[in-house]
Amino acid sequence: MSTEGKSMNSFNAKQDKKSVTGRAVILALLFLALIFAVLYVVTLNSSLGWFAQNRRVGGRNMQVGVESDTYDLLVERGTEYDTVLLGGDDKYPGIDTFKAAVAALGYSFTATSTETSSEISFELVNEVATRSDGVDYYYLNPGACGTLTIYLKPKSGVSDVVAHLDISIGGYVNEYENDVLVLNEMTSATALDLLKGHILFFTERTGASQEYYKYNGLITDGLLTYDTSQHAKSTKPGKTDCYEITLYWEWPVLYQNIYDMTGAAAFDDRYPPELTDYVDDNREYFFASIRNTNDLDVLNDEYNDGDQAIGENADFITVTITPIQ
């Protein structure tokens, strides 16, 4: 000790202090690493509630989760309909206020992937334009239809995932409050119900144009299950590591159309047979007030009143897609 002490004595005290401090820093870093490792496991477990896609069924052993988040969702930004017009006018009045409200919820208008941003917002693709003074407006109204496309990218090292996506529809409405126009989240239960029946989502669509579209795979409970083992990856350039999930939506103009065009035995089989059951089981999604009747004239009127109620209670609609277990 004393010889060591003497040899150390040839160093100065400062050097001695430094090396001890250095060791402390290394210790602290080790602690930090350890804590982070523990934290990582803890948070992974807690987030499993949301992203448990690594648990596989069907004869395979359950994977012990080191990666919980097994996929990312991406969005390809196409044409933006709501860009400002020449002269600085909002193309859709109030869109700025609406976007501010959505941004306040944490949604990004510029990100394209949940890898870089946790919450992304993008425009619904509407194929039906209203043309006025040489400008196309893409309002959602009865008769509109279009697509909603997202990409699912399994995390590296993950082969197949079964994604469960909750698809819920809501909206915002401008309301007068003490003579001031305020943008509020839609609260009318009637109108929120009506949205579920008037804007229908399907997983498949064939046909060359709107007139000839045939739909299949009605989403009835707001839940889309997507098993990547049942699908091929996208062949689009730059997206070959992703699965392209396209939903097709339509707002039928008349209830008569649904009535006449549902099921193989109908006049036309535009809509799949399950739509009949969906209507019968959820009449409040389709008809405004009188629902306990089979009188087609009354039902047509009630469906029409439903369109009116949506128009009066929603200025913007939102389709929220949330990964769930």
Next chain:
Amino acid sequence: MEEKNKKPKKNTFAVISAGYALLLAIVLLATSVYAWFAVGKRLISYAPVASPVSLFIGAGHREFDDVNHQFTDDHFEDIRYLYFNGIDVTADADHYDYVFCIFGKMVQNYKLQLAYTTNNQFSYSLYHATESTVASEGATAYITHTDTPQTYYYSPTGAAIAGSFLNDRTVLGETLADSTLHSDTYGAYSNVDKYVEPLYWQTTNNETGYLRGDFINYYILRVWINDKALNDRETDVICISAKAF
């Protein structure tokens, strides 16, 4: 020597405990951020919804924000407030002006139509009007039917709005309706006085509404006395209608 070594030991402990505190802070911070991230992975797709088309005829004034194309108040002046009072053909005035408005939402174009009987041999013309809170020469005053009545003044702008009759004829200097639209008005009923066969007049060009929001346009309906010289209590009916395109 030993005493010298004690000091750095204390320091080591201090550094480690400080490190611990720092770690705790980082742990807390990291946990909250990560938790938010985990539940926050969502997408929203949005779309503007078209409002149901609406087109109304009202009397004067409605509160309107013409920058944002929005009515700022639920109140509007009902068309029943359009009074054709105060016409005195014996006075000097050769015409009387009345204000009305067309308002609505999501209507790009519309046309106006007047249908009227011809007892008085008045003639009518329509003008676009501007609204002001200040009185001016030739302006028509309108007092709102609100809790606190406000007076607004409307002045015609430009020439009379172009239009044409669908069924007019001139008989001995009088403008009357011909029989072409009789059955549209009265069906099979034929016992109709010539002055009660209504004249139909429609604007030639489209009037402009606003597709992307609310709009309001004010009009002056000018009633020309023409040659009438006697207040003989004849009555006439005039209908104003608007149709969206």
